[in-house]
Amino acid sequence: xxxxxxxxxxxxxxxxxxxxxxxxxxxxxxxxxxxxxxxxxxxxxxxxxxxxxxxxxxxxxxxxxxxxxxxxxxxxxxxxxxxxxxxxxxxxxxxxxxxxxxxxxxxxxxxxxxxxxxxxxxxxxxxxxxxxxxxxxxxxxxxxxxxxxxxxxxxxxxxxxxxxxxxxxxxxxxxxxxxxxxxxxxxxxxxxxxxxxxxxxxxxx
Numbered sequence: 001x002x003x004x005x006x007x008x009x010x011x012x013x014x015x016x017x018x019x020x021x022x023x024x025x026x027x028x029x030x031x032x033x034x035x036x037x038x039x040x041x042x043x044x045x046x047x048x049x050x051x052x053x054x055x056x057x058x059x060x061x062x063x064x065x066x067x068x069x070x071x072x073x074x075x076x077x078x079x080x081x082x083x084x085x086x087x088x089x090x091x092x093x094x095x096x097x098x099x100x101x102x103x104x105x106x107x108x109x110x111x112x113x114x115x116x117x118x119x120x121x122x123x124x125x126x127x128x129x130x131x132x133x134x135x136x137x138x139x140x141x142x143x144x145x146x147x148x149x150x151x152x153x154x155x156x157x158x159x160x161x162x163x164x165x166x167x168x169x170x171x172x173x174x175x176x177x178x179x180x181x182x183x184x185x186x187x188x189x190x191x192x193x194x195x196x197x198x199x200x201x202x203x204x205x
Contacts, residue, residue, distance in 0.1 A: 029117050029146045029184050030055035034062065036193060037113045037144045042066045046111045046136060048101050049073075049119025053081025056096075059115075060088045067092075069106060071099035101129035109138040116145040120192070121152050126165070130172045139199040143174065145192045149181065152190060162190065169194045 034055065039045055042065040050056055050070040059068050068088070072078055078098055088094040099105055101116075101123040114133050116123075123129035133143055152161050158181075166177050174194035182191050 026051065026117060026186060027054050029186070029189060031058055032182070032184070032191070033115050033117050033144050033146045034058055036146075036191060037115060037142055039063060039066065039113050043112045044069070044110060044138075045113040045115060046070065046104070046106065048104075048114060048116045048133070049122065050081050050096070051077050051117070053077075053084040053096075055115060055117060056081060056085050056088075056094060060085065060093060063093075068094045069111065070094070070096045071101070071104060072096075073098060073100050102132060104132045104136050106136050108135050110136050112138050112141045114141070114143045116143070116147075118147055118151065120145040120147050120165075121155060127168055127172070130168055130174075134172050134174065134196060137196045139196060141196045143169075143192075143194045143196075145190075146182075146184075147190050147192070148186065149188045149190055158190065162192075165192070173197070 037045065039059070039062060041063060043063055044067045045059055045063065047055055047059070047068065047070040050072050053070075056068055056070055070081065072081070075098065078096060081096055082089055085094050085096075089096065097105055101119070102125060114137060137143070149158055152158055155161060156164070162179055166179070169177050173196060175197055176195040178193045180191050181188055
């Protein structure tokens, strides 16, 4: 996502080929991210880097009174996700847009939760992107990101990356930052969760 996402290789023929593979291999990660988020039936959830839309398709029945938004820089993924979620898009429950994490096209506080499956490592600039996520989250909103360890370690050793990302999340205003590694069908992944403080927590005594 972000500037890196604009040239991430998931468009054109490559995107059309990669989409079905991603839908199959990342399905358990998408479901785990939603379980970790644990949204209420009336929640509003943003998927950043939704890929072929498998996670969105799982979110829809879990949010009978809620809404889902999504951004992804790939036109191929946008097409596949819209096709996979056509009824929900037509009803207005799901809104999908081309975009990147550093410029989220929704207003402040629009969402109670944000999901990022295998996209956090592509947010660029990371600090600006995290700031955008904080902005569109309502007070007490939660971010859940699940990312392949191998993808993170292309940039930095896992421990160093987690430390830097956790500090950045804290500086941006998140608290209750939690992480663990977990085995998935496609390999080991980092599960990262952070919460935006409730409004009353920001009021000085």
